Amino acid sequence: MGISRKKVHEEIADLIMEDIKNGILNPGDKLPSISRMAESYQVSSASIREALNTLRVMDVIEVKHGQGSYVKERMPLGFEHEFEIITRKDIENLLGLRKIIEVGCVELACSRADEKDLEKLHEALEKMQTAVMNNELGEQADYEFHMAIAEATGNQMLVTLLDDVSEKMLETMKETRRIWLYEEKKSIRKIYDEHKSIYEAIERKDAEGAIDTMLTHLNEVESVLLRHHK
Incomplete structure (x- = not known):
């Protein structure tokens, strides 16, 4: 089979998602072994491992050490039809509300x-930094930072008011991270850096700088979501 344009592991990840x-x-199904999948797709075992890691980060599969890889029992928001229910206008309204608030x-x-507030913000940043190091999504730390x-x-x-939209906001941030990680157009490190800039502006009591960095961050989130919304 011919694989082109996308990186091999991205193409394999797409094919596995289509099967799901x-x-x-x-x-709950167990995926075939890496060697069997490599043979089936006619690619290297390294490409299969990268594809599985991509799907793990996207919360589509889970890897059980010593047992293999399994399809998650509960699919993440946006995998099948849930994200399509969120219309383009819903995203615009949600992000518009977030900007105002x-x-x-x-x-x-x-x-x-x-000092106590700054400490809370710093703790959330540290959690996000840990997510960067572990190649995880870090959406809970993101939510805690904004709250x-x-x-x-x-x-x-x-x-x-902000807590009233927390659930949808949390899911939206989670979906944004999956898109950024999967397409490699953004990274968790970039998101962390944006939040760090917001924190530093608050710490030095720079209202204008804080507003600019917050708007830049939210505009980028909106841009990614709208660009990939079907």
Whole structure:
């Protein structure tokens, strides 16, 4: 079979995902061994390993040490039809809401954040850095970082408002990471650096810088989601 344009492991990952979507592989099924898959797809074992790692990062499969690779029992948001339910307008509205709330929050945080608030933000950053090192998604740390900014405003209504959209926001951030990791157009390191810049602006009480960095971050998230939305 001819494999072109995409890297070999990306093409293999796509083929495995198609088998899952078409019911050839079902949730809980064990994948064939690496050697069997390499023979079947006529590629190297290294390419199969890279493809499986890509699918693991995307939360589509899980690797059980000593047992092999298995299709996840519960598919991630965006794998089949769930992400398609989120319309383009929904994404625009969600990110528009986030911009309004979070730009206001980060501006207030610059003048109101105390040492305890900065410590919470720093802890979330450290969790994100750990995710970078482990090649993980780090969406929970991302969520905690944004909520810590809201809490730093001292305005509980802002915290509640942001928390009201937390579930959808968390899933959206998770989907963004999968897209960035899979297509290699962005990286978890880049996302971490953006959050670090936001933290540093708050730390030096630079409201203008904090607003600029927050808007840059949210605009990039929106751009990626809209570019890949079907």
